[in-house]
Amino acid sequence: MLDQTTEMNLLYDFYGSLLTEKQRALLEMYYALDWSLGEIAEHQGVSRQAVFEAIKRAQATMLDLENKLGLLHKHTERQQIAEEILRRLDDEPEARSRIEPLIKKMVDLD
Amino acid sequence: MLDQTTEMNLLYDFYGSLLTEKQRALLEMYYALDWSLGEIAEHQGVSRQAVFEAIKRAQATMLDLENKLGLLHKHTERQQIAEEILRRLDDEPEARSRIEPLIKKMVDLD
Missing domain, CATH: 1.10.10.10 (Winged helix-like DNA-binding domain superfamily/Winged helix DNA-binding domain)
Structure with missing residues (x-):
């Protein structure tokens, strides 16, 4: 809360x-x-x-x-999905670092 | 246009x-x-x-x-970023398929 x-x-x-x-x-x-x-x-x-x-x-x-x-609600959800995406690439740091700035950009657009 | x-x-x-x-x-x-x-x-x-x-x-x-x-404009931008993210994982199909549904979910939230 x-x-x-x-x-x-x-x-x-x-x-x-x-x-x-x-x-x-x-x-x-x-x-x-x-x-x-x-x-x-x-x-x-x-x-x-x-x-x-x-x-x-x-x-x-x-x-x-x-x-x-619901823009605030969607933003919060989007942040959580972004974290989950990066977590799923934890064992592939190279791929992860290749897409991380773009994932951040998607969230920051809000 | x-x-x-x-x-x-x-x-x-x-x-x-x-x-x-x-x-x-x-x-x-x-x-x-x-x-x-x-x-x-x-x-x-x-x-x-x-x-x-x-x-x-x-x-x-x-x-x-x-x-x-600017919700429509942001949505369009988000779609383009999503495509670019998936393109950057073109040579890693396993990683790509692991995150693709979540990328889609981020865009579809709009």
Whole structure:
């Protein structure tokens, strides 16, 4: 189980481009800069409650997107398959090293 | 270059879940069932022009999503990398057959 901050950061990596600019700014202050709700509220000139609700809405949007597209889930699965592929070539280090960068590239495309 | 119908069908596979139920129904009639605009209009009890505009809007939404998330583009890239990985193991058929189903699984996750 991921803690909520880690999960939201990952969801943001996948779905940030679908949020509004205002939502992105909020989430960056809250998660990347680690500002408190009070600090964000002061910076934005709105109430702490308004910030809290806007963050909740952005989170709900990202969870809904994950529910529909499952990009984070697929990424995690892909990482596990990549590890299994490399494990299956453990006894053939030459073949393994020939394909390892490409396997990594397939996962990193996400 | 993909023709427009093929591209829209692929985009629909990736982004259909983010469209409204009404948009999905329209696109399925138009692309999967290959109904004409006139046939859809009659079935829905709206004008041909209304159907045309609704389909255009759904297409624009999918193109915008592809612009932001690039899932179709990434899928195509992933297919190419998968082929290159298998090619690099052409002279080691045993190793190749050991990982081929997993490589396929990584691509098919999309």
